[in-house]
Amino acid sequence: xxxxxxxxxxxxxxxxxxxxxxxxxxxxxxxxxxxxxxxxxxxxxxxxxxxxxxxxxxxxxxxxxxxxxxxxxxxxxxxxxxxxxxxxxxxxxxxxxxxxxxxxxxxxxxxxxxxxxxxxxxxxxxxxxxxxxxxxxxxxxxxxxxxxxxxxxxxxxxxxxxxxxxxxxxxxxxxxxxxxxxxxxxxxxxxxxxxxxxxxxxxxxxxxxxxxxxxxx
Numbered sequence: 001x002x003x004x005x006x007x008x009x010x011x012x013x014x015x016x017x018x019x020x021x022x023x024x025x026x027x028x029x030x031x032x033x034x035x036x037x038x039x040x041x042x043x044x045x046x047x048x049x050x051x052x053x054x055x056x057x058x059x060x061x062x063x064x065x066x067x068x069x070x071x072x073x074x075x076x077x078x079x080x081x082x083x084x085x086x087x088x089x090x091x092x093x094x095x096x097x098x099x100x101x102x103x104x105x106x107x108x109x110x111x112x113x114x115x116x117x118x119x120x121x122x123x124x125x126x127x128x129x130x131x132x133x134x135x136x137x138x139x140x141x142x143x144x145x146x147x148x149x150x151x152x153x154x155x156x157x158x159x160x161x162x163x164x165x166x167x168x169x170x171x172x173x174x175x176x177x178x179x180x181x182x183x184x185x186x187x188x189x190x191x192x193x194x195x196x197x198x199x200x201x202x203x204x205x206x207x208x209x210x211x212x213x214x215x216x217x
Contacts, residue, residue: 065097066095069095072125075154076121080118080152080189083113083116084109087122090109094126094129106123110123117153118150120149120150121155121159127142134163152189154184154188154189158177177197180194181194
């Protein structure tokens with residue numbers, strides 16, 4: 001429930017802008033939109049209970065890498081795991097925030113086995129997060145190949161939606177998640193995570209909308 005604390009802090013920040021810095025009323029919507037993007041990214045990507053979390057002493061980028069690897073692992077069933085030992089090395093690089101090096105290593109894995117769905121998803125994540133969440137053509141291609149190789153995994157649509165949200169395209173990400181949740185098989189690996197994060201996002205958007213309503217004249 002740490003994201004609820006984040007919402008409270010965001011509300012405090014907004015109040016400070018309004019009452020301390022005399023933010024013009026016409027600028028309220030823009031500030032609320034920026035706070036919404038930040039909250040969505042935190043609430044949806046943060047995994048405070050993730051196994052092996054390195055702790056607060058690591059840099060934020062490294063912590064992000066740990067979360068990416070942990071979420072991907074949860075969204076792939078044992079039968080679809082990559083057989084390449086280089087995945088472990090690539091994951092270690094991602095945990096250090098070395099996304100470009102991880103992507104280069106994974107290219108070699110995919111040359112050996114173009115049908116390695118986990119490697120495609122790992123490379124897609126490395127490419128997207130290397131570009132600060134931007135869905136570059138290379139990242140989109142890798143996500144598409146991952147989805148083709150992993151039809152019973154929620155991983156590809158989850159991370160595409162997360163990238164959209166990180167870019168500030170919150171409603172696009174939300175719609176993608178909702179559509180994919182309905183299309184995925186009930187036994188799809190990671191479907192519960194996708195449903196949980198979608199519910200979290202909807203709750204967050206509802207709170208923000210209520211807060212905007214309270215702040216409106």
